[in-house]
Amino acid sequence: MLAVSELVALRPPRRGLPRSDRAQLRGFSRDELRAWAQRELGAPAFRGDQMFEWLHGRRIGSADAMTNLSHADRSRLASLADFERLQLDLCATAADGTRKLRLRGALGAVFESVLIPNPGRGYTLCISSMVGCSLTCRFCATATLGFDRNLATWEIVDQVYQAQDLLEREAVETGAKWTARITNLVFMGMGEPLHNYGQVKRAIELLSDPKGAGISRRRITVSSAGLVPAIERFGREGLAEDVGLAISLNATTDATRDAIMPINTRWNIATLLDAIRGLPPARRRRVTFEYVLLAGVNDSDDDATRLAALVSEFDCIVNVIPFNPHSGTALRRPAPERIRGFVTRCRAAGLAVHVRTPRGDDIGAACGQLALEA
Numbered sequence: 001m002l003a004v005s006e007l008v009a010l011r012p013p014r015r016g017l018p019r020s021d022r023a024q025l026r027g028f029s030r031d032e033l034r035a036w037a038q039r040e041l042g043a044p045a046f047r048g049d050q051m052f053e054w055l056h057g058r059r060i061g062s063a064d065a066m067t068n069l070s071h072a073d074r075s076r077l078a079s080l081a082d083f084e085r086l087q088l089d090l091c092a093t094a095a096d097g098t099r100k101l102r103l104r105g106a107l108g109a110v111f112e113s114v115l116i117p118n119p120g121r122g123y124t125l126c127i128s129s130m131v132g133c134s135l136t137c138r139f140c141a142t143a144t145l146g147f148d149r150n151l152a153t154w155e156i157v158d159q160v161y162q163a164q165d166l167l168e169r170e171a172v173e174t175g176a177k178w179t180a181r182i183t184n185l186v187f188m189g190m191g192e193p194l195h196n197y198g199q200v201k202r203a204i205e206l207l208s209d210p211k212g213a214g215i216s217r218r219r220i221t222v223s224s225a226g227l228v229p230a231i232e233r234f235g236r237e238g239l240a241e242d243v244g245l246a247i248s249l250n251a252t253t254d255a256t257r258d259a260i261m262p263i264n265t266r267w268n269i270a271t272l273l274d275a276i277r278g279l280p281p282a283r284r285r286r287v288t289f290e291y292v293l294l295a296g297v298n299d300s301d302d303d304a305t306r307l308a309a310l311v312s313e314f315d316c317i318v319n320v321i322p323f324n325p326h327s328g329t330a331l332r333r334p335a336p337e338r339i340r341g342f343v344t345r346c347r348a349a350g351l352a353v354h355v356r357t358p359r360g361d362d363i364g365a366a367c368g369q370l371a372l373e374a
């Protein structure tokens with residue numbers, strides 16, 4: 001393992017966001033679409049609302065499909081705008097029903113989403129915000145990819161639309177009476193979402209619009225490894241009012257967190273917890289702490305006691321996630337009895353703990369594994 005001083009907390013991207021002469025309308029907000037329709041088509045603003053419904057409600061891939069626009073508007077749209085969609089190039093299904101989608105975006109970028117069935121209540125989709133990651137968490141397969149670039153807004157929202165398209169195709173193939181819906185979204189795939197703040201914020205606005213995917217903001221959670229300035233911004237801006245925040249904590253001492261999450265050398269545990277204290281009170285009550293349990297690293301009874309001392313003031317939920325092993329690291333998942341021992345100690349100290357069952361072990365569901373293979 002590298003010495004802490006050799007580690008870089010934040011990596012720069014290899015590439016910027018993909019640029020095109022044509023407008024990628026799927027990344028436009030509703031107001032931007034209304035203004036664009038007026039400016040470029042000489043049309044009334046409500047044409048922008050119609051375009052919004054085609055792009056986000058019906059997930060169309062060309063101007064031709066917008067049948068309530070005139071032929072002249074459609075051909076001008078086709079010449080000015082880009083309707084590119086992601087390519088689904090691999091769908092791996094696990095025995096437990098979890099599906100991992102490997103997707104290709106602009107300029108051949110490869111990234112992943114994970115579609116997780118919630119028995120009786122639709123699906124949760126775990127989506128990516130970057131190609132690779134700007135951070136270097138030692139337990140993470142994505143980190144080994146380096147940081148290629150941030151995802152554009154349309155590449156973030158189309159992950160949801162690709163997964164919904166897949167569910168619709170399956171409903172047709174199986175003759176199901178209704179199509180299962182994606183009800184919950186978590187930004188816990190590839191990338192640190194708060195380091196791609198602008199695109200993630202815009203994507204949340206698009207995905208929660210009732211004329212689009214219509215996913216309630218209260219069912220959307222953004223996970224952060226502890227990017228303190230962006231967490232403060234999350235609190236200052238509208239996001240904190242109703243979007244969930246999950247903090248990937250994973251250690252109870254700075255020495256251990258420095259070693260497994262180098263961002264901690266920049267913003268340590270005390271600074272991170274201070275940023276959470278600064279969130280609006282309603283949000284602060286609902287913070288989730290993620291704790292990836294690593295054998296011999298952060299899974300002792302003393303860790304459990306320290307964890308309770310660190311976070312119990314927040315009246316929070318702690319998600320304990322037994323590590324999902326992958327080929328990029330020698331770290332291991334603790335034995336079942338150690339997991340039980342850790343959780344028992346946390347609960348005895350008063351913490352509300354959920355153990356997140358490892359999903360899709362047989363398809364490499366640890367974030368970044370399929371992209372790594374590509």
Ligand code: SF4
Binds near residue numbers: 140141189190191367
């Ligand atoms: S765990 Fe998340 S923040 Fe850390 S390197 Fe992996 S993708 Fe990035």
